[in-house]
Amino acid sequence: VDVATNVILCGEKVPGISHSPRYFYTAVTxxxxxxxxxxxxLVDGQQFMYYDSNIKKRIPKxxxxxxVDDDDPDYWNRNTEIQQRTQEIFKDNVATLMQRFNQxxxxxxxxxxxxxxxxxxxxxxxxxxxxxxxxxxxxxxxNTHTWTVANDKAKITKHMxxxxxxxxxxxxxxxxxxxxxxxxxxxAYGRDTLQRKxxxxxxxxxxxxxxxxxxxxxxxxxxxxxxxxxxxxxxxxENVELRQTLxxxxxxxxxxxxxxxxxxxLDKNDYTCVVHHSGREKDLVLRMxxxxxxxxxxxxxITGVAVVVLLLVLIVCVGFCVxxxxxNVKTSGKGRRQQM
Numbered sequence: 001v002d003v004a005t006n007v008i009l010c011g012e013k014v015p016g017i018s019h020s021p022r023y024f025y026t027a028v029t030x031x032x033x034x035x036x037x038x039x040x041x042l043v044d045g046q047q048f049m050y051y052d053s054n055i056k057k058r059i060p061k062x063x064x065x066x067x068v069d070d071d072d073p074d075y076w077n078r079n080t081e082i083q084q085r086t087q088e089i090f091k092d093n094v095a096t097l098m099q100r101f102n103q104x105x106x107x108x109x110x111x112x113x114x115x116x117x118x119x120x121x122x123x124x125x126x127x128x129x130x131x132x133x134x135x136x137x138x139x140x141x142x143n144t145h146t147w148t149v150a151n152d153k154a155k156i157t158k159h160m161x162x163x164x165x166x167x168x169x170x171x172x173x174x175x176x177x178x179x180x181x182x183x184x185x186x187x188a189y190g191r192d193t194l195q196r197k198x199x200x201x202x203x204x205x206x207x208x209x210x211x212x213x214x215x216x217x218x219x220x221x222x223x224x225x226x227x228x229x230x231x232x233x234x235x236x237x238e239n240v241e242l243r244q245t246l247x248x249x250x251x252x253x254x255x256x257x258x259x260x261x262x263x264x265x266l267d268k269n270d271y272t273c274v275v276h277h278s279g280r281e282k283d284l285v286l287r288m289x290x291x292x293x294x295x296x297x298x299x300x301x302i303t304g305v306a307v308v309v310l311l312l313v314l315i316v317c318v319g320f321c322v323x324x325x326x327x328n329v330k331t332s333g334k335g336r337r338q339q340m
Contacts, residue, residue, distance in 0.1 A: 017222065017278060019044055019194065021183050022115035027090035029098070029108050037087040043186045044194050045223050046251055051083045058083050064190035071185070093340045097132050100153050108133055110340075116179035126175030130340075145172055157340045167338055196221055198252060199279030204291040209263050215273035215286065218254035226276040227257040231269050 024040045035052035042048065048065040051058040058080045060066050068075045093110045114128035129139040136150035138157050145168045147158045161167055187194050200220035206213045215227055223245050229236040236259075243256040259271065271288040 017120040017224065018117050019183055019187050020115055020117040021179065021186060022113065025086065025090060025112040027087075027094050027110045029094055029106070032107055037090055039083055039086070043183070043190065045247060045253065046190070046193065048186065048190075049079075051080070053087055056080075056084065062190070062193070064193055065186070067189040068185070089339055096340050097137075097153070100156065101132075110137075114175070116175050116183060118180055118183055124176060124180055126172075126179060128171060128175065140168065140171055140175075142172055142175065145169055160340075161338055164338070193251070194222075197279040200225065200275060200277050200284070202273075202275060202284055202286055204273060204286050204288065209266075213259045213261070213266075213271075213288065214256050215259065215275070216254070216256045217275055217277070218248065219250075219252045220254075220277055220279060221252045222278065223253045224278065225253070225255055227255060228274050229257060229259050230272045230274060233270070233272075 021041065021043045023042075025037070026039075027037045028034060030036050035054045037051075037053040039051040039058070040047060040049070047061045049058055050061050058076055060076075090110055090112075094108055097110060098104070098108055109132070111131045111134075112129070113131075114126075116124065116126040118124055126142055127139070130137045132153075138150065138154040138161075139148050140146075141148050145165070147161050147168065149155055149158050198219060198221040200217035203216050204213060205216055215229070217225060217227060225245070227242065229240050239260045241258040241260075243258065245253050245255045248254055257273065259273075261269075261271065266288060273286045273288075275284040275286075277284075
C-alpha cells in the first residue's frame with residue numbers, strides 16, 4: 001500500500017522548513033479482511049517503509065531509503081524483528097483494552113502515532129500518542145516524563161507506565177535524540193526528494209455566484225504552506241475555513257481555504273487569496289475580481305484523487321488528529337513498547 005500523508009496541520013503562521021518522521025501502528029481484532037497489525041513510516045509525508053502481520057517483514061517503499069543498506073546492512077532484518085515483537089504486544093493490548101472496556105465482540109483497534117520534528121533553526125519536538133477505537137487514550141508528556149490520560153480507562157496504563165520511570169525517560173530520549181539522528185540520516189538519503197521545492201499551482205473555484213469560494217493550491221512540496229484571505233487589504237479570520245493538507249498521488253500536496261461571502265459582498269469588496277510557500281520567492285496573490293468564476297460541479301472534483309490516497313492512510317491512521325523491554329537493542333524507527 002503506497003500512502004503518504006501529512007499528519008501535522010499547518011497553523012496560522014508563516015511556515016518555516018522542518019523535517020519530520022512519523023510512524024503509525026494499528027492493531028485490530030482478528031477475523032476481518034485486514035492485517036491484524038500494520039506499521040507505516042513516513043518522512044515529510046513521504047512513505048518510506050511498510051510492515052504488516054501478513055507479510056511479516058519490514059519493506060522499503062521508496063528508492064532513497066534503500067541507501068541505508070550501505071551504512072547499515074542489517075537495517076531491514078533488525079527492524080523486522082522489532083516489528084514482529086511489537087506486533088505481539090499490540091495484539092495483547094487489543095485483548096487487554098477489550099476486557100477493560102467490557103467488550104467481548106466487534107472490531108476494535110489500538111493505534112499508536114509517534115515521531116519527532118526538526119526545524120531549520122534547530123528546534124526539536126516530539127510526540128507519542130495512543131488511541132483506542134479511534135479515540136484518544138494516553139499520550140506522553142515530554143516535559144514531565146509522565147503519561148497523560150484521555151479517559152478513566154487509561155488510568156491503569158498510566159499508573160503502570162509512570163511507575164516504570166526508566167520507560168518514560170527512555171521514550172523521551174528516543175524522541176529527542178535517537179529519532180532526530182535517524183531523521184537526519186533519512187533526509188540525507190532522500191535529499192533530492194525531501195529537500196526539493198515545488199511551487200503550488202493555484203486556482204479560485206466557485207460552483208456558482210452564490211456558493212463559497214475555494215482558494216485551491218496543488219502540486220506543491222514541501223507540505224508547509226500558508227493560505228489566507230484578505231478583504232480590502234485586511235486579513236480575514238471569520239467566514240474562512242482552512243482545509244486539511246492532503247497528499248497527491250505524485251508525492252506532492254494540496255490544500256484549500258474556503259471563503260463564505262454573499263454575492264453582494266463579493267461584488268462590492270476586494271477579496272484576495274494570499275499564498276506563501278517556500279517554492280516561491282514572493283507570495284502569490286489571487287484577486288476575486290480577476291478570477292470570477294471558474295465553474296466546477298463541486299469541490300470534490302478537486303479533492304477526489306487525494307481523498308482516495310488519504311483513505312488508505314486513514315485505514316492505518318484513523319483516530320489521530322493526534323514492548324517487552326529488550327536490552328541493548330539498536331533501533332531506528334521505534335522505542336521500547338510496553339503492554340497496556
